Amino acid sequence: MINIVLFGPPGSGKGTQAQHLIERFNLKQISTGDLFRYNIKNETELGKLAKSYMDKGELVPDQVTIDMLTEEVKKPTETKGFIFDGFPRTAFQTQALETIVKEILDDEISVCLSLVVEDEILVERLLKRGETSGRTDDSNEEIIRNRITEYYAKTAEVAELYKQQGKYVEINGVGEIDEISRKLFQEVEKIKK
Template structure:
C-alpha cells in the first residue's frame, strides 16, 4: 500500500491532480472536505458534531476531523493506496496521521507531494474560477490572498515535519496539466 499526501495552495490544481493520480494508481482519495460533507449529509454522530461547529462559524476541532479520518482509513484497509487531501494541515494532525497509519495499518506516509505555484498565478487562476463557480471566496482578491497566506503559514510547519523524514517533494504546479501529472506520477513510481 502507498500512502501519499498531496499539498497545494488554493488554485494550484490540487483537485485536478488528485483525480489524475486516483485514476492512474487506483488510490482511494481521502479528502477532508468530502468526509465532512458525507458525514453531515448522512447525519453521522461526527457529522452532527461537525455541523454544530460550522453553524457557529467555528472551525471543526482536530479531534473530530481526526476521528472521521481514522474511520475512513479503517474502511479502506485493503486499498492499493491512500491519497490524503486536506489533511494534515498542522504538525499535530501530521503526528495524528502517522499514529493512525501505524496503529490501524502498520503503515506510514510514504511521500508528500507539494504543488508549487507563484502567488500571482494562483490569484489569477482563482479569480478566473470565481467568474464561473459562484464561489464568493474566489471572487475577492483580498480573500484569495488571505487564503493563500494562511495555507503557507500552516503548511510550513507541516512541511518541516515531513522534510525531517525525507518525505517532502516539491513539484512545479505551473504549466500544462499533463506535464504536472507526469511529474507527480514519476515521484510516486520511485517508491
C-alpha cells in the same frame, strides 16, 4: 501501499492532479472537506458533533476531524493506497495521521507531494475560476490572497516535518497538466513498493 499527503495552495491544480494520481495508481482520495460534508449530510454522530461547532461559528476540534479520518481509513477498499487532501495542516495532525496509518494500515506516509505555484498565478487562476464556478471566495482578490497566506502559514510546520523525514517533494505546478502529472507520477514510482 502508497500513502500520499498532497499539498498545494488554492488554485494550484491539486484537485485535477489528485484525480490523475487516483487513476494511475488506483488510490482512494480522502478529502477532509468531503468527509465533513458526508458526515453532516448523513447525520452521523461525528457529523452532528462537527455541525454543533460550526453552527456556533467555532472551529471543529482536531479530534473530531481525526475521528472522521480514522473511520474512513477503516472502511474496506480495493485501492492500493490513499491520497490525503486537506489533512494534515498542523504538526499535531501530522502525528495523528501517522498514527492512524501505522495502527490501521500497518504502513506509513510514503511521500508529501507539494504543488508549487507563484502567488500571482494562483490569484489569476482563482479569479478565472470564480468567473465560471459561482464560488464567491474565488471572485474577490483580497479573499484569495488571504486564503493563500493562511495556507502557507498553516502548512509550513507540516512541510518542515516531512522535510526532516526526507519525504517532502516540491513539484512545479505551472505548465501543461499532463507534464505536471508526469512529474508527480515519477515521484510516486520512486516510492512504490
